Amino acid sequence: MSNQRDLARALLASARRHSHRFRKEDSVGRRENLENDETQSVGPQLINESLFELIADQGWGEHLKIGDLFTRWSEIVGAEIAQNAKPMRLTDGKLLIEARSTAWATQLRLMSDDLKRRIGAEGLELKEIEVVGPRSPSWRRGGWTVKGGRGPRDTYG
Template identity: 40%
Template sequence: MDNPAPARGSDGAALPEGGTAGQGFDSSGLSGPDLARAALQAAREQSAAKRGSRGKAGPKGGLRTRRRRSGWTSAGPDERDPQPLGRLAARIAKDHGWTEHLSGGQVFARWGSLVGEEIAEHTTPLQLKDGELTVQAQSTAWATQLRLLQRQILKRIADGVGRDVVKRIKVQGPAAPSWRHGPRHISGRGPRDTYG
């Protein structure tokens, strides 16, 4: 008695015993590891048949698939290419109008490198509003020195963070100690009126 020819799927691949084209394979008579092997073999054959119909074999036995040229970018940079985080952040800041605030923040963050370590050691930037930077000096001598160096400091800041971020510098001397401690106090000069 001749063995019947194995059933074949629509793609021509042989199905495991008792299989039909619609189901992939029939699990009757198989159990455990044999069932898993049969299912795996059917999936491999089906995948190989799909790959064979898609592309032609390449020089190394691999498959070549046809690429669409319409989606390719040119050799130069493109806006669809991955972008550095700094460039994206700058674009977002510009779109939302945050550039001036970020430049002002750089003045405070880079104060030591902008004005020099010696000046930064004796001064503290307090506020930047409408192009006017308020700086507090540690002593009256340093406040005078800062007023004399104002033009050079403005140039260094412009070179470091950009033009028109800081247009003027307002220099304050050291803050006098406060005699007001606690929620209750008496108005007037306080203990200083007994000094002389």
């Protein structure tokens, strides 16, 4: 909730900084709105500038790049790779990718340098790419376990 308030305060402060461009005071001290083509053409640019300023002030640039990588994954790596692998998380320059099969995991490990180049072209520098295969099914259910159990062989008697 406090992040939303900080965002609202930052946007309001930015709007106040730029509001003098749209108003003038007459001799009595009343403000009038300026209505000329020059001021109206500047309006939409101010929102854009304000958003870029807000992103820079809050330090959100890196987070937006990461979000862009996750949303545009198929565009960046290609349709075939995107169908068989998906990014799971990116922390401290280490990207974790989960592959659809062990064969695809092996293939992506061999292609990791090429993937780093493709992702680097989008503005994100990666230190490492870790590729994992699909998760194996777990026979564990609930909070109770048997120490020294023999796995699924014990399940069916």
